[in-house]
Amino acid sequence: MPAKRNPPSNVVQAWIELRSADPEAVSALAVARAHLPAGRSLAKLRRLRLFELSGPLPLRGGIEKLLQASIQFYNPHKERCVVRANPTDAPPVAADEPVVLVYERGEERREGAERWWRHQTGRAIEVREGVAWVLDFGEGVTNPAAEAEELAVLRDRRHGLLCNPHAQEYRIAAGTVPLPWMNGHA
Numbered sequence: 001m002p003a004k005r006n007p008p009s010n011v012v013q014a015w016i017e018l019r020s021a022d023p024e025a026v027s028a029l030a031v032a033r034a035h036l037p038a039g040r041s042l043a044k045l046r047r048l049r050l051f052e053l054s055g056p057l058p059l060r061g062g063i064e065k066l067l068q069a070s071i072q073f074y075n076p077h078k079e080r081c082v083v084r085a086n087p088t089d090a091p092p093v094a095a096d097e098p099v100v101l102v103y104e105r106g107e108e109r110r111e112g113a114e115r116w117w118r119h120q121t122g123r124a125i126e127v128r129e130g131v132a133w134v135l136d137f138g139e140g141v142t143n144p145a146a147e148a149e150e151l152a153v154l155r156d157r158r159h160g161l162l163c164n165p166h167a168q169e170y171r172i173a174a175g176t177v178p179l180p181w182m183n184g185h186a
Helices: 023-035 037-041 060-069 111-121 144-152
Strands: 010-018 044-055 079-084 099-104 126-136 168-173
Touching (some): 023 044, 099 144
Antiparallel strands (some): 010 079, 099 126
């Protein structure tokens, strides 16, 4: 007797950004510009929380409605959310802006959000969360991906800022942001 097959899993990204100035991004930009050689050419720095939901998911409208209904994901009064349900959907970043995804090693799963989703929908999904740092180097930088790599991993006082390699994982996307992007997805 053949094994019973589960329906294919969907993976969706929810990009969450503060509507007002983000104090963490403002502080990180100031530190990068003042103390890091690679940070001197940084024109802007944005920080977004990135959720990846995987499993039996509703259509985009249903996902957006569920995300808005729970504080597990975001507060629509102070944050905005962009749902990316397909690899061809554009994330809320420019094509020339490298993105550094940082997440806690082995701790990216959000079990509270998973329980809430199961309670609301009756379906079990996986929810992972990380921080997406969007780097805009402006004019004159010939290799933004290499500059992003230099700023990503903290090595010493003059190198790195965004990821503590002792406790966190990171990924860099330049040009195309993968879907899925975090560990644990097939």
